[in-house]
Amino acid sequence: MRWLKIGRDFVYPEYKPKWPRNSPYSLDKVLLDIEVDFENRSLKGKAINRLTVLRKIDVIEFDAVDMSIEKVLLNNSNIDYDYDGNVLKIFLPKEADRGEKLEVDIEYYVEKPKMGLWFIPIDSDEPAIQVWTQGEPEDNRYWIPTYDYPDNKTLLEISITCPSWAKVFSNGVLVDKRMLNGKTVWKYRLDNAIPTYLIAFAAGKFSIIEEKYRNILLQYVVPEGRERDVKRSFSKTSQMIKFFEEFTGVEYPYPKYTQICLSEYGGGMENASITFLTDYTLHDEKAHMDFRSEPLVSHELSHQWFGDLVTCLDWSHLWLNESFATLMAALWRRHDLGENEFIYNLLNMLDSYLSEYSSRYSRPIVMRIYGDPEEMFDAHSYPKGALILWTLMSIIGEECFRNA
Numbered sequence: 581m582r583w584l585k586i587g588r589d590f591v592y593p594e595y596k597p598k599w600p601r602n603s604p605y606s607l608d609k610v611l612l613d614i615e616v617d618f619e620n621r622s623l624k625g626k627a628i629n630r631l632t633v634l635r636k637i638d639v640i641e642f643d644a645v646d647m648s649i650e651k652v653l654l655n656n657s658n659i660d661y662d663y664d665g666n667v668l669k670i671f672l673p674k675e676a677d678r679g680e681k682l683e684v685d686i687e688y689y690v691e692k693p694k695m696g697l698w699f700i701p702i703d704s705d706e707p708a709i710q711v712w713t714q715g716e717p718e719d720n721r722y723w724i725p726t727y728d729y730p731d732n733k734t735l736l737e738i739s740i741t742c743p744s745w746a747k748v749f750s751n752g753v754l755v756d757k758r759m760l761n762g763k764t765v766w767k768y769r770l771d772n773a774i775p776t777y778l779i780a781f782a783a784g785k786f787s788i789i790e791e792k793y794r795n796i797l798l799q800y801v802v803p804e805g806r807e808r809d810v811k812r813s814f815s816k817t818s819q820m821i822k823f824f825e826e827f828t829g830v831e832y833p834y835p836k837y838t839q840i841c842l843s844e845y846g847g848g849m850e851n852a853s854i855t856f857l858t859d860y861t862l863h864d865e866k867a868h869m870d871f872r873s874e875p876l877v878s879h880e881l882s883h884q885w886f887g888d889l890v891t892c893l894d895w896s897h898l899w900l901n902e903s904f905a906t907l908m909a910a911l912w913r914r915h916d917l918g919e920n921e922f923i924y925n926l927l928n929m930l931d932s933y934l935s936e937y938s939s940r941y942s943r944p945i946v947m948r949i950y951g952d953p954e955e956m957f958d959a960h961s962y963p964k965g966a967l968i969l970w971t972l973m974s975i976i977g978e979e980c981f982r983n984a
């Protein structure tokens with residue numbers, strides 16, 4: 581017999597507890613104006629961060645990694661700042677009081693970023709053919725100088741200038757598209773507040789297929805030539821939205837839902853109103869006998885409620901995002917394919933968790949001591965969390981669980 585201790589093998593000696601940030605300001609709106617250079621794999625941008633001061637401050641700090649900061653303005657005037665490659669500190673001329681509104685404009689430049697903004701093909705110096713972002717957990721700070729932490733929600737306007745051969749997608753509604761100096765400017769706006777890690781855009785050669793669910797625009801965006809595979813992967817999207825709306829009693833929160841299949845992308849990411857998916861989820865008729873996209877599609881879609889509309893305060897609570905999404909995908913499976921498939925799904929979750937537990941480590945499900953937030957994306961947060969929620973639902977009853 582082998583004894584396995586709780587809290588075993590996850591924490592290294594150098595790990596320190598991480599507590600929520602408790603920012604002295606709230607970020608109310610981000611206005612981004614960026615131009616993407618596919619040739620040089622770079623980005624030139626202007627980020628306007630609109631803030632409300634929550635308690636007296638004389639310094640504003642933004643997350644900004646490995647960028648060149650070219651100009652900083654506070655309420656349209658030049659201002660002193662300091663930048664160490666990780667944090668941009670802006671020194672206010674006089675202390676700002678609680679309730680005061682501030683606007684900070686930052687002009688910046690990013691070249692060959694290590695994270696956050698990916699030029700495809702990755703690991704190449706060739707001109708890029710596709711660009712996409714990956715913000716979660718803390719990587720949007722590689723291409724946006726802003727407050728990059730999940731405990732704040734902000735409105736967003738984003739203008740993206742790209743070569744005209746590229747189609748560009750981002751959060752919210754496309755409010756303007758126009759030519760400028762031989763390039764195309766795409767402007768998107770989201771009037772729902774979201775944490776900055778859910779800000780995203782993708783650009784490249786794509787085909788778009790659209791439909792509507794009530795007044796919500798549904799977009800399926802795939803590489804050119806893959807239009808015929810859309811139905812196989814995404815035809816149940818409307819039914820899933822309806823199921824999640826009925827289960828939660830909460831309407832789908834955003835004006836549109838785009839699902840975009842990207843090259844060299846792993847898995848899926850629930851960016852608010854625009855989910856990114858690996859293009860491997862597209863498959864032909866023959867593969868369809870053994871493979872389905874619905875588990876991935878339903879998982880990412882349910883995050884629009886659990887993770888996007890409601891967000892964890894910090895990464896120690898990541899399980900709230902992932903366990904709900906994992907359980908909701910399983911409940912969709914029960915609704916779609918029946919009880920046996922659901923039970924089989926639960927058993928697979930148990931296997932997955934026990935395999936991590938027995939061969940790697942165990943940890944409390946809410947964990948303050950970790951090295952990098954990435955470490956929280958494990959079988960404790962996904963299947964174990966989902967099984968705990970399912971146990972809770974079984975004890976209190978499905979109706980009480982749904983009402984709660």
Ligand SMILES: [Zn+2]
Pocket residue numbers: 879880883901902905
């Ligand atoms: Zn997820």
